[in-house]
Amino acid sequence: MKAMSQGGFLSAILLVIFSLLIIPQLIFGEDVRERDERAVREARIEGQYIVVLQDSVDADSAEQEIIARAGGERLGSYRSALTGFAARFSESDLAVVANDPRVAFVSEDRIVSIAESVRVRGARDDVGAESHRRKPPPPAPPPSPPPSDESPTTEAVKASLQTLPTGINRIDAEFLSNKGAGVNVAVIDTGIQLSHPDLKTNIVGGKNCSTGSSYNDGNGHGTHVAGTIAALDNGVGVVGVAPSAKLWAVRVLNNAGSGSWSSVICGIDFVTSKAPKNGGPITVANLSLGGGGVSDNNCGNSNNDALHKAICRARDAGVTIVVAAGNSGANAAGFVPAAYDDAVITVSALADSNGLSGGGGAATAYGADDTFASFSNWGTPVDIGAPGVSIYSTWLKSGYKSISGTSMASPHAAGAAALYIANNPGALWSDVRDALVAAGEALGAGHTDPSGKHSEAVLQADTL
Ligand SMILES: [Ca+2]
Ligand SMILES: [Ca+2]
Numbered sequence: 001m002k003a004m005s006q007g008g009f010l011s012a013i014l015l016v017i018f019s020l021l022i023i024p025q026l027i028f029g030e031d032v033r034e035r036d037e038r039a040v041r042e043a044r045i046e047g048q049y050i051v052v053l054q055d056s057v058d059a060d061s062a063e064q065e066i067i068a069r070a071g072g073e074r075l076g077s078y079r080s081a082l083t084g085f086a087a088r089f090s091e092s093d094l095a096v097v098a099n100d101p102r103v104a105f106v107s108e109d110r111i112v113s114i115a116e117s118v119r120v121r122g123a124r125d126d127v128g129a130e131s132h133r134r135k136p137p138p139p140a141p142p143p144s145p146p147p148s149d150e151s152p153t154t155e156a157v158k159a160s161l162q163t164l165p166t167g168i169n170r171i172d173a174e175f176l177s178n179k180g181a182g183v184n185v186a187v188i189d190t191g192i193q194l195s196h197p198d199l200k201t202n203i204v205g206g207k208n209c210s211t212g213s214s215y216n217d218g219n220g221h222g223t224h225v226a227g228t229i230a231a232l233d234n235g236v237g238v239v240g241v242a243p244s245a246k247l248w249a250v251r252v253l254n255n256a257g258s259g260s261w262s263s264v265i266c267g268i269d270f271v272t273s274k275a276p277k278n279g280g281p282i283t284v285a286n287l288s289l290g291g292g293g294v295s296d297n298n299c300g301n302s303n304n305d306a307l308h309k310a311i312c313r314a315r316d317a318g319v320t321i322v323v324a325a326g327n328s329g330a331n332a333a334g335f336v337p338a339a340y341d342d343a344v345i346t347v348s349a350l351a352d353s354n355g356l357s358g359g360g361g362a363a364t365a366y367g368a369d370d371t372f373a374s375f376s377n378w379g380t381p382v383d384i385g386a387p388g389v390s391i392y393s394t395w396l397k398s399g400y401k402s403i404s405g406t407s408m409a410s411p412h413a414a415g416a417a418a419l420y421i422a423n424n425p426g427a428l429w430s431d432v433r434d435a436l437v438a439a440g441e442a443l444g445a446g447h448t449d450p451s452g453k454h455s456e457a458v459l460q461a462d463t464l
């Protein structure tokens with residue numbers, strides 16, 4: 001009895017102390033700016049920097065001299081999306097580098113990853129092959145049944161082997177005669193399985209900016225994204241939004257799905273070198289990745305953000321850049337590239353279970369049919385929603401898999417961008433964004449938002 005009351009007394013004191021510590025946070029919440037700054041600190045790769053040079057300097061010699069003077073190690077050079085380089089050097093040499101008159105600014109290098117935000121509360125183990133490890137995704141949908149009133153001709157049997165993924169069905173890309181022919185889309189991700197029979201004849205090139213020696217996918221994520229954009233309409237497997245578009249495999253994330261600003265900028269640099277302004281064919285790029293950061297809405301020139309500057313240069317070279325909003329159920333303004341409202345189309349994730357609008361399908365693991373996925377980021381930077389729950393697409397070993405994330409929503413919009421550009425060659429990225437938004441399904445028309453956080457339209461491809 002005594003022990004119990006003593007225990008009760010101790011508990012009461014602990015409760016008071018605990019309350020004093022916790023209640024102010026509950027009342028005021030965590031300051032958004034503090035949270036964003038903390039996320040950025042946590043994501044920093046110590047001793048690793050991106051040096052942006054003035055455009056007027058002789059980049060090769062400046063780079064060589066600055067690295068030599070800082071006793072640094074070169075990680076990579078950028079000449080298209082940025083004039084600059086990535087390097088490792090000690091913090092004590094940072095001031096020397098930053099004060100060099102040939103240097104515009106220096107950015108700290110930071111971690112980015114697939115589908116997972118960098119708002120990891122001290123845990124790096126979230127970085128993995130799939131968006132939502134803690135809740136395994138539901139199994140793949142069965143293949144569509146053959147037409148019941150037809151005798152199974154060879155053609156019908158063959159066609160029955162190709163599943164129409166629910167996301168392609170939901171946005172009504174399957175009705176279009178426009179298949180995105182002639183449009184080149186870069187998948188800036190973990191690479192693409194180059195030999196995948198449902199992708200390989202669409203893959204025209206690539207670049208490795210990560211580990212290994214090729215832009216072959218060692219994770220599966222990039223292969224999945226590529227399939228949603230442009231899996232072949234060939235009677236087997238799945239079909240993409242724009243099955244006649246061409247794919248570029250730009251590997252910037254390693255086999256664990258992790259990379260850095262410096263590796264992503266390497267990919268952006270490659271894409272920019274192949275952009276229309278430089279005589280190349282790439283007009284769309286998909287980035288289903290992200291990390292902590294904010295936007296100055298000034299291409300990084302106000303807050304020394306090399307990633308933002310590189311993405312703006314790609315934009316200016318004629319590339320429409322489509323990015324995932326992120327999966328933290330938070331405001332996308334704290335995540336980059338999602339927050340770069342002046343340069344990218346940011347895509348949230350819709351939960352849809354049946355490929356149809358109207359909310360008549362079964363509930364998903366992340367919300368009712370035709371509501372926004374509970375994990376999806378939201379907020380002002382988000383431009384459009386697209387299917388992102390249990391999306392069936394291509395995977396490693398010539399296989400197929402259903403996974404969830406804004407990583408899966410973004411490629412639906414990238415594919416739709418390719419369709420729009422096929423019909424409107426030379427369209428500016430902002431034209432593409434406005435067209436996708438204008439053609440989209442308004443809130444209440446076929447989906448609802450019990451969360452009250454998503455006012456954006458949901459992608460529809462049928463009028464693009
Ligand atoms: Ca449909
Ligand atoms: Ca196929």
Ligand SMILES: [Ca+2]
Nearest residue numbers: 352354356361
């Ligand atoms: Ca539905």
